[in-house]
Amino acid sequence: APHRIAGRPTGKPAMPHSSSRIRSIDAATAGQPAGLDLVQRPRRNRKSDWARRLVRENTLTVDDLIWPIFIKDGKADRSAIASMPGVERLTVDEAVRAAEQAAALKIPALALFPYVEPGRRDPGGTEALNAANLVCQALRAIKAAVPELGLITDVALDPYTSHGHDGLLEDGRILNDETVEVLVRQALVQAEAGADVIAPSDMMDGRVGAIRAGLDAAGFQDVQIMSYAAKYASAFYGPFRDAIGTAKTLSGDKRTYQMDPGNGLEALREAALDVEEGADMLMVKPGLPYLDIVWRVKEAFGLPTFAYQVSGEYAMIEGAARAGWVDGERIMLESLLAFKRAGADGILTYFAPRVAERLAKGGGS
Ligand code: PBG
Numbered sequence: 001a002p003h004r005i006a007g008r009p010t011g012k013p014a015m016p017h018s019s020s021r022i023r024s025i026d027a028a029t030a031g032q033p034a035g036l037d038l039v040q041r042p043r044r045n046r047k048s049d050w051a052r053r054l055v056r057e058n059t060l061t062v063d064d065l066i067w068p069i070f071i072k073d074g075k076a077d078r079s080a081i082a083s084m085p086g087v088e089r090l091t092v093d094e095a096v097r098a099a100e101q102a103a104a105l106k107i108p109a110l111a112l113f114p115y116v117e118p119g120r121r122d123p124g125g126t127e128a129l130n131a132a133n134l135v136c137q138a139l140r141a142i143k144a145a146v147p148e149l150g151l152i153t154d155v156a157l158d159p160y161t162s163h164g165h166d167g168l169l170e171d172g173r174i175l176n177d178e179t180v181e182v183l184v185r186q187a188l189v190q191a192e193a194g195a196d197v198i199a200p201s202d203m204m205d206g207r208v209g210a211i212r213a214g215l216d217a218a219g220f221q222d223v224q225i226m227s228y229a230a231k232y233a234s235a236f237y238g239p240f241r242d243a244i245g246t247a248k249t250l251s252g253d254k255r256t257y258q259m260d261p262g263n264g265l266e267a268l269r270e271a272a273l274d275v276e277e278g279a280d281m282l283m284v285k286p287g288l289p290y291l292d293i294v295w296r297v298k299e300a301f302g303l304p305t306f307a308y309q310v311s312g313e314y315a316m317i318e319g320a321a322r323a324g325w326v327d328g329e330r331i332m333l334e335s336l337l338a339f340k341r342a343g344a345d346g347i348l349t350y351f352a353p354r355v356a357e358r359l360a361k362g363g364g365s
Contacts, residue, residue, distance in 0.1 A: 058340040060333065062359050066152065066306070067102055067352035068111040070243050071095050071138045083239035084311055085318050087350050089115050092137050098353075099142040099149055105356035109150030111199065111348055112138055115244050116159045124168060125157035128186045136193035143194040152226060153195040155187050155211065156202035164241070164250030166202040166257065174257055180207045184214035191220040199283070201228040203257040209277030226306065227279040230267035230293050233258035236286040236312030243311065267293045268300055275301055283348075286310040288335055291342040298343035307339045309349040317351075333358070 045055045072079065072089040079089045090098055095112075102110055114134040120127045127133050135153055142151060156166040157179070163169050167179035179202065187198045198215070200207050208227050215223050233255045241247035259266060271282050282301065284294045285308035298305040317335065321328020332351045339347045349355070 058337060060337050060340055060355070060359070062106045062356045063108055064336070064340065064344075064346045065107050065352040065356060066109045066111055066346055066348040067098075067107050068113060068308075068348050068350060069095060069098055070113050070115055071134050072115040073117055073134065081239065081243045083242045083315055084350065085315075085322060087243070087314070089243065092134070092141050095138050096141050096145045099146045101353060102356075103146045103149050105353060105360060107149075107352055107356050108346075109152055109197070110142070111152040111154065113154055113240075113244055114138075114159050118162075118245065118249075121160055121162045121249075123162055125160035125182065128157055128160040128182070129189055131189050131192065133189075136189060139190065139193040139195055150196045151194065152197040152199050153190040155183050155190070155198055155200040155207075157182065157186070158202075158246055158250075159244045162249060164246035166254065167204055169251075172252070174204075176204050177206070179204050180210045183207050184210050187211045188214055188218055188220075191215060191218070191223045195223065197224045197226050197281075199226045199228065201231060201285075203228065203231050203254075203259070205273075206277070208274045208279050212278035224280040225278060226281040226283055227274040228285055228308075229271040229274045229279065229282040230290075230297065231258050231283075231285045232261050232290065234261065234286050234310070234312070236289070236310045239311035239315045264293060264296065268296060271297050271301060275303060279303070281306060281345075283308060286313060287339060287347065287349075288313055291338060294339065294342040294344050298345075304345045305343060306346045306348065307342070307344045309335065309339070309347055309351070311350070314350040329358070 046052055070081070070087070070089040072091060074091040076093055077091045078094055081087050081089065099110060112135050116127055116134065130136070139151055139153065142149065157168070158164055158166045161169070165174055167174040167176070168182065183200060183202060183204065190198060198211060200211060208225055212225060215221070233253060238247065241250065259270070267284070274282060281304040282297055283306040284290055284297055287307040287309040294305060294307045317328060317331050320326045321331065332355060336347055336349060336351070336355060
Protein backbone atom coordinates (compact mmCIF):
# COMPACT_ATOMS: atom_id res chain seq x y z
CA ALA A 1 0.00 0.00 0.00
CA PRO A 2 1.31 3.46 -0.84
CA HIS A 3 0.44 4.81 2.58
CA ARG A 4 3.18 6.85 4.14
CA ILE A 5 3.36 8.56 7.46
CA ALA A 6 3.55 12.26 6.70
CA GLY A 7 6.80 13.76 7.75
CA ARG A 8 8.75 10.54 7.74
CA PRO A 9 11.88 10.94 5.69
CA THR A 10 11.71 8.68 2.65
CA GLY A 11 14.68 6.67 1.42
CA LYS A 12 15.96 6.00 4.90
CA PRO A 13 15.29 2.72 6.61
CA ALA A 14 12.10 2.86 8.63
CA MET A 15 12.66 3.67 12.22
CA PRO A 16 11.81 1.18 14.90
CA HIS A 17 8.08 1.22 15.43
CA SER A 18 7.96 2.86 18.81
CA SER A 19 10.24 5.74 17.92
CA SER A 20 8.42 6.43 14.61
CA ARG A 21 5.21 6.75 16.56
CA ILE A 22 6.81 9.11 18.96
CA ARG A 23 8.20 11.10 16.05
CA SER A 24 4.79 11.49 14.39
CA ILE A 25 3.17 12.48 17.66
CA ASP A 26 5.94 15.03 18.05
CA ALA A 27 5.26 16.30 14.53
CA ALA A 28 1.58 16.69 15.28
CA THR A 29 2.18 18.54 18.46
CA ALA A 30 4.61 20.76 16.60
CA GLY A 31 1.67 21.99 14.52
CA GLN A 32 2.59 20.13 11.32
CA PRO A 33 -0.20 18.33 9.47
CA ALA A 34 -0.18 14.85 10.92
CA GLY A 35 -1.90 12.04 9.18
CA LEU A 36 -1.90 9.54 6.40
CA ASP A 37 -1.15 10.51 2.84
CA LEU A 38 -4.18 8.78 1.30
CA VAL A 39 -5.55 9.11 -2.21
CA GLN A 40 -8.64 7.10 -1.37
CA ARG A 41 -10.67 8.13 1.64
CA PRO A 42 -13.92 6.13 1.48
CA ARG A 43 -15.31 8.15 4.38
CA ARG A 44 -15.69 11.18 2.06
CA ASN A 45 -18.78 9.51 0.56
CA ARG A 46 -20.24 9.04 4.02
CA LYS A 47 -19.66 12.56 5.30
CA SER A 48 -23.28 13.65 5.37
CA ASP A 49 -26.77 12.35 5.01
CA TRP A 50 -27.19 13.65 1.46
CA ALA A 51 -23.94 12.02 0.36
CA ARG A 52 -24.89 8.71 1.91
CA ARG A 53 -28.28 8.80 0.23
CA LEU A 54 -26.65 9.64 -3.11
CA VAL A 55 -24.34 6.62 -3.11
CA ARG A 56 -26.63 4.09 -1.45
CA GLU A 57 -26.69 0.88 -3.50
CA ASN A 58 -29.81 -0.75 -2.11
CA THR A 59 -33.01 0.52 -0.60
CA LEU A 60 -36.04 -1.08 0.92
CA THR A 61 -39.42 -0.08 -0.45
CA VAL A 62 -42.96 -1.20 0.21
CA ASP A 63 -42.86 -3.06 -3.11
CA ASP A 64 -40.43 -5.52 -1.52
CA LEU A 65 -42.87 -6.75 1.09
CA ILE A 66 -45.02 -9.85 1.33
CA TRP A 67 -47.06 -10.06 4.52
CA PRO A 68 -47.71 -13.58 5.91
CA ILE A 69 -50.91 -13.78 7.97
CA PHE A 70 -52.51 -16.54 10.04
CA ILE A 71 -56.18 -17.37 9.67
CA LYS A 72 -58.45 -19.14 12.11
CA ASP A 73 -62.09 -20.17 12.39
CA GLY A 74 -64.70 -17.89 13.89
CA LYS A 75 -65.94 -14.34 13.61
CA ALA A 76 -64.59 -10.94 14.60
CA ASP A 77 -61.75 -12.37 16.61
CA ARG A 78 -58.00 -12.17 16.87
CA SER A 79 -55.80 -14.30 19.10
CA ALA A 80 -52.25 -13.73 20.21
CA ILE A 81 -49.41 -16.12 19.43
CA ALA A 82 -47.20 -16.26 22.51
CA SER A 83 -43.93 -16.91 20.67
CA MET A 84 -44.64 -14.23 18.03
CA PRO A 85 -45.47 -11.13 20.06
CA GLY A 86 -47.40 -8.64 17.97
CA VAL A 87 -48.63 -11.27 15.48
CA GLU A 88 -52.17 -12.62 15.73
CA ARG A 89 -54.35 -15.30 14.21
CA LEU A 90 -57.28 -13.64 12.45
CA THR A 91 -60.76 -14.83 11.64
CA VAL A 92 -61.63 -14.46 7.96
CA ASP A 93 -63.46 -11.15 8.46
CA GLU A 94 -60.47 -9.80 10.38
CA ALA A 95 -58.19 -11.06 7.60
CA VAL A 96 -60.21 -8.91 5.21
CA ARG A 97 -59.47 -5.93 7.51
CA ALA A 98 -55.78 -6.82 7.34
CA ALA A 99 -56.01 -7.05 3.55
CA GLU A 100 -57.58 -3.60 3.40
CA GLN A 101 -54.79 -2.30 5.61
CA ALA A 102 -52.22 -3.94 3.32
CA ALA A 103 -53.79 -2.38 0.23
CA ALA A 104 -53.94 1.04 1.88
CA LEU A 105 -50.25 0.73 2.70
CA LYS A 106 -49.50 -0.51 -0.86
CA ILE A 107 -48.09 -3.84 0.29
CA PRO A 108 -48.21 -5.89 -2.94
CA ALA A 109 -49.21 -9.28 -1.57
CA LEU A 110 -50.28 -11.39 1.39
CA ALA A 111 -49.31 -14.99 2.12
CA LEU A 112 -52.04 -16.98 3.87
CA PHE A 113 -51.51 -19.71 6.48
CA PRO A 114 -54.33 -21.46 8.29
CA TYR A 115 -54.69 -22.61 11.87
CA VAL A 116 -56.87 -25.66 11.29
CA GLU A 117 -59.00 -26.87 14.18
CA PRO A 118 -57.53 -30.17 15.47
CA GLY A 119 -60.85 -31.93 14.78
CA ARG A 120 -60.42 -31.19 11.08
CA ARG A 121 -56.97 -32.77 10.85
CA ASP A 122 -56.41 -36.35 9.76
CA PRO A 123 -53.46 -38.47 8.62
CA GLY A 124 -54.17 -37.73 4.95
CA GLY A 125 -54.65 -33.98 5.39
CA THR A 126 -57.92 -34.21 3.49
CA GLU A 127 -59.14 -30.82 4.74
CA ALA A 128 -56.54 -29.33 2.36
CA LEU A 129 -58.83 -30.41 -0.49
CA ASN A 130 -62.00 -28.98 0.99
CA ALA A 131 -63.04 -26.13 -1.34
CA ALA A 132 -64.64 -24.44 1.68
CA ASN A 133 -61.63 -24.70 3.98
CA LEU A 134 -60.26 -21.69 5.83
CA VAL A 135 -57.73 -20.71 3.18
CA CYS A 136 -60.36 -20.89 0.42
CA GLN A 137 -62.82 -18.86 2.51
CA ALA A 138 -60.16 -16.23 3.10
CA LEU A 139 -59.17 -16.18 -0.59
CA ARG A 140 -62.75 -15.57 -1.69
CA ALA A 141 -63.48 -12.97 0.97
CA ILE A 142 -60.27 -11.01 0.39
CA LYS A 143 -60.54 -11.19 -3.41
CA ALA A 144 -64.08 -9.83 -3.21
CA ALA A 145 -63.09 -6.95 -0.92
CA VAL A 146 -59.61 -6.07 -2.17
CA PRO A 147 -59.18 -7.45 -5.70
CA GLU A 148 -55.97 -5.53 -6.38
CA LEU A 149 -54.01 -7.33 -3.65
CA GLY A 150 -51.85 -10.33 -4.61
CA LEU A 151 -52.70 -13.51 -2.70
CA ILE A 152 -50.12 -16.23 -2.17
CA THR A 153 -51.08 -19.59 -0.73
CA ASP A 154 -48.93 -22.25 0.82
CA VAL A 155 -49.11 -25.70 -0.71
CA ALA A 156 -48.14 -28.33 1.86
CA LEU A 157 -50.18 -30.60 4.08
CA ASP A 158 -48.80 -29.78 7.53
CA PRO A 159 -51.63 -27.53 8.77
CA TYR A 160 -54.06 -30.32 7.86
CA THR A 161 -52.34 -33.53 8.97
CA SER A 162 -52.79 -34.97 12.44
CA HIS A 163 -49.05 -35.81 12.48
CA GLY A 164 -47.93 -32.32 11.41
CA HIS A 165 -45.89 -33.43 8.39
CA ASP A 166 -46.05 -31.74 5.01
CA GLY A 167 -46.73 -35.04 3.26
CA LEU A 168 -48.36 -38.42 3.65
CA LEU A 169 -46.79 -40.58 6.33
CA GLU A 170 -46.45 -44.36 6.05
CA ASP A 171 -44.44 -46.49 8.47
CA GLY A 172 -42.44 -43.46 9.54
CA ARG A 173 -41.65 -42.42 5.94
CA ILE A 174 -42.98 -39.44 4.03
CA LEU A 175 -44.23 -40.69 0.67
CA ASN A 176 -43.13 -38.49 -2.20
CA ASP A 177 -45.15 -39.26 -5.32
CA GLU A 178 -48.38 -39.97 -3.46
CA THR A 179 -47.98 -36.63 -1.63
CA VAL A 180 -47.38 -34.77 -4.89
CA GLU A 181 -50.69 -36.07 -6.22
CA VAL A 182 -52.48 -34.55 -3.24
CA LEU A 183 -50.50 -31.30 -3.51
CA VAL A 184 -51.60 -30.84 -7.12
CA ARG A 185 -55.21 -31.16 -6.03
CA GLN A 186 -54.60 -28.74 -3.15
CA ALA A 187 -53.12 -26.21 -5.58
CA LEU A 188 -56.15 -26.54 -7.86
CA VAL A 189 -58.55 -25.99 -4.97
CA GLN A 190 -56.64 -22.83 -4.04
CA ALA A 191 -56.46 -21.56 -7.63
CA GLU A 192 -60.19 -22.15 -7.99
CA ALA A 193 -60.77 -20.03 -4.87
CA GLY A 194 -58.71 -17.16 -6.28
CA ALA A 195 -55.06 -17.69 -5.37
CA ASP A 196 -52.76 -15.62 -7.57
CA VAL A 197 -49.58 -17.41 -6.60
CA ILE A 198 -49.13 -21.01 -5.50
CA ALA A 199 -46.21 -21.41 -3.13
CA PRO A 200 -45.28 -25.05 -2.55
CA SER A 201 -43.34 -25.28 0.71
CA ASP A 202 -43.36 -29.05 1.09
CA MET A 203 -39.99 -29.89 -0.56
CA MET A 204 -41.28 -33.04 -2.26
CA ASP A 205 -39.40 -33.98 -5.44
CA GLY A 206 -41.17 -33.07 -8.67
CA ARG A 207 -43.96 -31.03 -7.13
CA VAL A 208 -43.38 -27.84 -9.08
CA GLY A 209 -43.64 -29.61 -12.45
CA ALA A 210 -46.69 -31.57 -11.38
CA ILE A 211 -48.44 -28.47 -10.03
CA ARG A 212 -47.59 -26.50 -13.19
CA ALA A 213 -49.04 -29.26 -15.37
CA GLY A 214 -52.12 -29.52 -13.17
CA LEU A 215 -52.75 -25.77 -13.21
CA ASP A 216 -52.27 -25.55 -16.97
CA ALA A 217 -54.57 -28.48 -17.66
CA ALA A 218 -57.28 -26.82 -15.58
CA GLY A 219 -56.94 -23.48 -17.38
CA PHE A 220 -54.91 -21.69 -14.71
CA GLN A 221 -52.01 -20.71 -16.99
CA ASP A 222 -51.79 -17.31 -15.30
CA VAL A 223 -51.43 -18.60 -11.77
CA GLN A 224 -47.79 -18.14 -10.79
CA ILE A 225 -45.63 -20.56 -8.84
CA MET A 226 -43.29 -19.24 -6.18
CA SER A 227 -41.36 -22.28 -5.17
CA TYR A 228 -39.77 -22.67 -1.80
CA ALA A 229 -36.75 -23.84 -3.77
CA ALA A 230 -34.33 -24.11 -0.91
CA LYS A 231 -36.08 -24.72 2.34
CA TYR A 232 -33.93 -25.91 5.19
CA ALA A 233 -34.86 -28.19 8.09
CA SER A 234 -34.63 -25.33 10.54
CA ALA A 235 -35.28 -24.64 14.19
CA PHE A 236 -36.20 -21.11 13.13
CA TYR A 237 -39.71 -22.34 12.23
CA GLY A 238 -40.58 -23.04 15.88
CA PRO A 239 -42.92 -20.10 16.52
CA PHE A 240 -44.73 -20.69 13.20
CA ARG A 241 -45.55 -24.20 14.38
CA ASP A 242 -47.07 -22.65 17.50
CA ALA A 243 -49.05 -20.30 15.29
CA ILE A 244 -50.59 -23.06 13.15
CA GLY A 245 -50.76 -25.51 16.03
CA THR A 246 -48.37 -28.19 14.78
CA ALA A 247 -45.59 -27.75 17.35
CA LYS A 248 -46.99 -30.36 19.71
CA THR A 249 -48.37 -32.79 17.15
CA LEU A 250 -45.34 -33.01 14.86
CA SER A 251 -43.94 -36.52 15.07
CA GLY A 252 -40.20 -36.58 14.50
CA ASP A 253 -38.61 -33.96 12.27
CA LYS A 254 -38.67 -32.89 8.61
CA ARG A 255 -35.10 -33.79 7.69
CA THR A 256 -36.00 -36.35 5.06
CA TYR A 257 -37.52 -33.65 2.89
CA GLN A 258 -36.27 -30.24 4.09
CA MET A 259 -32.61 -29.49 3.43
CA ASP A 260 -29.57 -29.98 5.60
CA PRO A 261 -28.35 -26.58 6.90
CA GLY A 262 -24.80 -27.61 6.01
CA ASN A 263 -25.47 -27.63 2.27
CA GLY A 264 -25.11 -24.80 -0.23
CA LEU A 265 -24.55 -26.48 -3.61
CA GLU A 266 -27.57 -28.65 -3.00
CA ALA A 267 -29.68 -25.49 -2.85
CA LEU A 268 -28.54 -24.67 -6.38
CA ARG A 269 -29.48 -28.14 -7.61
CA GLU A 270 -32.89 -27.85 -5.94
CA ALA A 271 -33.45 -24.42 -7.47
CA ALA A 272 -32.32 -25.64 -10.92
CA LEU A 273 -34.93 -28.40 -10.83
CA ASP A 274 -37.68 -25.96 -9.86
CA VAL A 275 -36.66 -23.62 -12.68
CA GLU A 276 -36.77 -26.50 -15.18
CA GLU A 277 -40.14 -27.56 -13.81
CA GLY A 278 -41.63 -24.12 -14.38
CA ALA A 279 -41.21 -22.03 -11.24
CA ASP A 280 -41.82 -18.33 -11.90
CA MET A 281 -40.16 -17.19 -8.69
CA LEU A 282 -37.78 -18.80 -6.25
CA MET A 283 -37.66 -18.51 -2.50
CA VAL A 284 -35.05 -19.26 0.12
CA LYS A 285 -35.98 -20.00 3.69
CA PRO A 286 -35.08 -19.19 6.48
CA GLY A 287 -33.80 -15.73 5.63
CA LEU A 288 -31.02 -13.93 7.46
CA PRO A 289 -28.97 -17.03 8.39
CA TYR A 290 -29.13 -18.11 4.72
CA LEU A 291 -28.26 -14.90 2.87
CA ASP A 292 -25.41 -16.71 1.12
CA ILE A 293 -28.00 -18.99 -0.45
CA VAL A 294 -30.18 -16.05 -1.50
CA TRP A 295 -27.16 -14.51 -3.22
CA ARG A 296 -26.09 -17.73 -4.95
CA VAL A 297 -29.59 -18.56 -6.16
CA LYS A 298 -30.11 -15.06 -7.53
CA GLU A 299 -26.72 -15.06 -9.25
CA ALA A 300 -27.19 -18.52 -10.72
CA PHE A 301 -30.70 -18.16 -12.15
CA GLY A 302 -31.56 -14.48 -12.27
CA LEU A 303 -35.18 -15.30 -11.54
CA PRO A 304 -37.22 -13.17 -9.15
CA THR A 305 -35.84 -14.43 -5.86
CA PHE A 306 -37.47 -14.06 -2.48
CA ALA A 307 -36.43 -14.71 1.07
CA TYR A 308 -38.62 -15.63 4.00
CA GLN A 309 -37.71 -13.91 7.26
CA VAL A 310 -39.28 -16.69 9.25
CA SER A 311 -41.05 -16.81 12.58
CA GLY A 312 -37.95 -17.53 14.67
CA GLU A 313 -36.14 -14.59 13.13
CA TYR A 314 -39.11 -12.37 13.89
CA ALA A 315 -39.31 -13.71 17.46
CA MET A 316 -35.62 -13.08 18.10
CA ILE A 317 -35.80 -9.48 16.93
CA GLU A 318 -39.13 -8.68 18.53
CA GLY A 319 -38.32 -10.52 21.75
CA ALA A 320 -35.04 -8.68 22.20
CA ALA A 321 -36.68 -5.39 21.28
CA ARG A 322 -39.47 -5.87 23.82
CA ALA A 323 -36.91 -6.71 26.48
CA GLY A 324 -35.24 -3.40 25.70
CA TRP A 325 -32.00 -5.07 24.63
CA VAL A 326 -31.89 -3.79 21.05
CA ASP A 327 -33.46 -1.06 19.01
CA GLY A 328 -36.16 -3.14 17.36
CA GLU A 329 -37.19 -0.57 14.76
CA ARG A 330 -33.68 -0.18 13.47
CA ILE A 331 -32.95 -3.91 13.48
CA MET A 332 -36.19 -4.53 11.61
CA LEU A 333 -35.18 -2.13 8.84
CA GLU A 334 -31.55 -3.19 8.78
CA SER A 335 -32.40 -6.88 8.57
CA LEU A 336 -34.73 -6.28 5.64
CA LEU A 337 -32.23 -4.08 3.84
CA ALA A 338 -29.70 -6.90 4.21
CA PHE A 339 -31.99 -9.12 2.12
CA LYS A 340 -32.00 -6.53 -0.63
CA ARG A 341 -28.22 -6.31 -0.57
CA ALA A 342 -28.07 -10.10 -0.89
CA GLY A 343 -30.07 -9.86 -4.10
CA ALA A 344 -33.59 -10.60 -2.90
CA ASP A 345 -36.39 -9.08 -4.94
CA GLY A 346 -38.69 -9.22 -1.97
CA ILE A 347 -39.10 -10.54 1.54
CA LEU A 348 -41.85 -12.39 3.31
CA THR A 349 -41.86 -10.78 6.72
CA TYR A 350 -44.18 -10.51 9.69
CA PHE A 351 -42.91 -6.94 10.04
CA ALA A 352 -44.52 -6.01 6.70
CA PRO A 353 -47.30 -3.70 7.99
CA ARG A 354 -45.00 -1.98 10.46
CA VAL A 355 -42.30 -1.48 7.86
CA ALA A 356 -44.81 -0.22 5.31
CA GLU A 357 -46.17 2.31 7.80
CA ARG A 358 -42.69 3.40 8.66
CA LEU A 359 -41.72 3.78 4.98
CA ALA A 360 -44.94 5.67 4.23
CA LYS A 361 -44.02 8.19 6.92
CA GLY A 362 -40.71 8.70 5.17
CA GLY A 363 -38.68 6.91 7.80
CA GLY A 364 -36.48 4.84 5.52
CA SER A 365 -33.67 2.48 6.20
C1 PBG B 1 -44.87 -25.54 6.32
C2 PBG B 1 -44.31 -24.19 6.46
C3 PBG B 1 -43.45 -23.79 7.48
C4 PBG B 1 -43.23 -22.44 7.32
C5 PBG B 1 -43.93 -22.02 6.19
N1 PBG B 1 -44.59 -23.12 5.65
C6 PBG B 1 -42.92 -24.53 8.64
C7 PBG B 1 -42.36 -25.87 8.49
O1 PBG B 1 -41.86 -26.24 7.43
O2 PBG B 1 -42.43 -26.59 9.48
C8 PBG B 1 -42.38 -21.62 8.24
C9 PBG B 1 -42.64 -20.17 8.28
C10 PBG B 1 -42.09 -19.49 9.49
O3 PBG B 1 -41.40 -20.08 10.34
O4 PBG B 1 -42.35 -18.29 9.61
N2 PBG B 1 -45.10 -26.06 5.09
